[in-house]
Amino acid sequence: MSKEMMYQRDVYGNTLVELGKEDKSIVVLDADLSGSTRTSFFNREFPDRFFNFGVAEQNMISTAAGLASCGKTVFASTFAMFATGRAWDQLRNSVCYSNMNVKIVGTHAGITVGPDGATHQALEDIALMRVIPNMTVIVPCDGPQTKDAIKAAAKMQGPVYVRLGRAKVPTIEGLGNFELGKANVLKHGLDIAIFACGIMIQQALIASEELSKSAIECSVINMHTIKPLDVDTIEKITEQVNSIIICEEHSVIGGLGCAIEEVLAQRGRGVRVARIGVNNRFGQSGNSKDLLKEYNLQAEDIIEAAKKLHSKS
């Protein structure tokens, strides 16, 4: 891991500006959180192609569909909670059903929003977005991958949800190329495979280094695209290991873990699975470090789960 730390939303804002220079069809929308989501960067450069809807997410999302129907590539942002929760019907019926070229970039996702507490901590957004037909779901793990994800979203036709966090995140070294729908295998180890997304990649890498010291060798796989899921990589990896751990800063219901388990169950893969995620609870106020500890989302929790799995094998 590198010492470089970045806000994914800074990268998002800068990437939008970069894309906006090349492509005049890009239009950016926000709902009174442009300073936080960093769509304000785009507004500064291209005020004619930026619209602030005030605190009205439903209106923003359906308007995005109308703009897209006229050939615009629309990026619409607010906190993940409100983008995916408040405006879910608008996303499903106005955007996804008509397969409109609208990119939803939800920032401040997950428990690490911190002090704002439960109402602002989206722990269900991956599940909510994953169930809608035509929707692509991406969870980039660091700054550089955020740039790749935003560019990939802009390039493809159709609706995309990109999940970003609030806090600064370390840049992961050796991530490799970003290819939509193709997982990055960051480490090879034959004892346990750790599938993770978002900030849990960092925790998975820390855990795997620690586990190496106890002679437990882990594969670490960055599942940045939740939908379409990289079934080939899941199959290949689970042919090599007996135990896997799935880590996400999200509810254990409906997210990455469920997506992978669906594949395993359907293919009859008899691997043991441990889950690291928020266990059917709401979040609460606190700083992100304390919250990761309280909700068992740390490297220590992965290590414990790995040792338990390993002792049974």
Place this chain on the structure above:
Amino acid sequence: MNEKDLTKKAARMRRDVIRMLEIAGSGHPGGSLSAADILTCLFFNVLRHRPREPQWPDRDRFHMSKGHCCPIWYALLADFGYFPKKELESLRSLGALLQGHPDSKIPGVDVASGSLGQGLSVSMGMALAGKMDNKDYRVYCLLGDGEIQEGNVWEAAMACAHFKCDNLCAILDHNRFQIDGRVEDIMNIEPIADKWKAFGWEVIGIDGHNINEILNAFEQAKKIKNKPTIIIAKTIKGKDVSFMENVVDFHGRAPTQEEAVIALKELADE
């Protein structure tokens, strides 16, 4: 088209609505019939469109926010040749082009609707795109009166005025009924004109079955600058079919075969 021809055409469209709903066995006749005169006028005398080139970038847009009244829209689209008239016979059946609510796969339909309250926002998106691209097309959006109970409508109403969408014209099909009963009994929306005025809109009130009033309202709306216009069209639910007029049951029930025969007789050319 002149007034007489438009009246005749509207009656034909109403007949198509009755026929397709009778075959489909379900659907929403009441609101289709109440909007028939408005939409016939719009499609024949107002809208700039090319049925053979549905995606013509300079076309005026029409979006039916009250999507459940699509039978009247489908009848008009078929009449203009957007798709073969035969499609009307398979409305609401498996694999059909004509879905129970508007689907963007249908030539002439840009964005799906059906989940109420979203269409004014969709239309605003089209209007904003037109302004950005310096195009002179206009956007028309049909709303239902029960529909404006949705909060999303008022978010859009506020924003259309804020963004000065004078290229957008909404039409409220004010037939005073919703599926559970009279609008005033279920959830009162009055005073409607005052609400839209307070949100910054130009408001034009008309009789939604008077051809001249409808055409004049559309012309008047084109001249309004710096704000959006809403035409509040007082209409009769189930208009021109005696046993459907103002009968709430026909909001969402298709006519039986016997009822259709009577309805078609009542709607026949004189």
